Amino acid sequence: MPQRSVPIVPLYVNAYLPPQPTPARCYAWGQALRAILDARPERVALLASGGLSHFPGSDRYGSPDYDWDHQMLDKLVAGRGRETAALTGEELDKAGNVEFRTWITLLGAVGDARAKVICYEPSWHHGNAVVTWPVGPVA
Amino acid sequence: MSLHYTFPPAAGYPLNRCLYRLKSDEAFRERYLKDPEGTLREAGLDAERVAALRALDRDRLLALGAHAYLVFMAGLRLKMATAPQTFERF
Numbered sequence: 001m002p003q004r005s006v007p008i009v010p011l012y013v014n015a016y017l018p019p020q021p022t023p024a025r026c027y028a029w030g031q032a033l034r035a036i037l038d039a040r041p042e043r044v045a046l047l048a049s050g051g052l053s054h055f056p057g058s059d060r061y062g063s064p065d066y067d068w069d070h071q072m073l074d075k076l077v078a079g080r081g082r083e084t085a086a087l088t089g090e091e092l093d094k095a096g097n098v099e100f101r102t103w104i105t106l107l108g109a110v111g112d113a114r115a116k117v118i119c120y121e122p123s124w125h126h127g128n129a130v131v132t133w134p135v136g137p138v139a
Numbered sequence: 140m141s142l143h144y145t146f147p148p149a150a151g152y153p154l155n156r157c158l159y160r161l162k163s164d165e166a167f168r169e170r171y172l173k174d175p176e177g178t179l180r181e182a183g184l185d186a187e188r189v190a191a192l193r194a195l196d197r198d199r200l201l202a203l204g205a206h207a208y209l210v211f212m213a214g215l216r217l218k219m220a221t222a223p224q225t226f227e228r229f
Contacts, residue, residue, distance in 0.1 A: 016208045018146040057197065057211030058143040093142045 013105055015050065015098040020089055026101045027085035030108020037109070048106035050099030052127035060096055061125055068095040069120065069127040076115035076131065081107035096126075110135050144207060151204020153183040157192065158200075158209035162216050172220060 014020045021029070037044050052072075053064035075083060084104045092098050110133040118130040147155055157179060160167040171178045179189045191199040195214045201207060218225065 016144045017206065018142075018144070055143060057207030057209070059198075060143065061211075090142065093144060096143070098144055 011105070013050075013101045015101055020098070021101060022089060023087040023092070023101065023104045024085045026104040027082070027108040030105040030110075032108075033105075034109040034111070046106055046109055048102040050102035051097075052100070052129055053096045054099060054126035055096040058096075064122065064126050065095045065097070066122050066127055068097065069122075069129065072097075072100075073115070073117050073120060073129060073131070076107070077117060079112045079114040081110065081115070082112065106133075147206050148204045151206075154188050154192070154200070154203055154205050155209055157182050157184060158205060158213040161213035162209060168216060168220060172217075 013026065033046075052069045053066060055061045055064070072084075075081070084100075084107055087100075087104070089098075092100055113133045113135050115131050115133055118132065119128070121128045160182075161171060167178070175193050176189060179192060184192065188203055190196075191203060195210070195217070197207075197210050197214075200210050
């Protein structure tokens, strides 16, 4: 096995079993993480992984909410990520976006940086997006 | 509107425990594949729950208190074990 050369710190966000963290709490957690990282000398990359519109195990599995995904990606491209903190858990569940909590946590850390959408590919059961936020070093 | 992902009722614990073990406990999954009825009975499930789980009847399982994500993952793991060639492009 190759040896990893950088430390990796996993952060789990409960998406599926109530009581999940609210979007506001996820966002605040990301903000706190950013404040800590800004005070650190290391160069740090944050990765967030979670299905866009995705209803595993439910009767909606074959009908993802692509419109919700597109509207959300437009918002992120416009640098309006902080608005995701105002979403409710019910809204995420309704759109099959319970895993979007990982994105919201990351959004708290990147602040109002504009997202760059590399791709968005709808599959028959969820949306695949690759998105980056170029966040420069602290001045 | 009811949520897709709710906290299961306490009465659903044995069923969810079996689904969890089919998802994450390889020895349990292998035992189940050799002897589904006996393995689930031993784990405390009654005939109705054994039948619903063996059929992977999602609607029935949810009505019996299963968590949707566990139903999905248990089904996925069983399919990976028994029919990996049937997977389409993900």
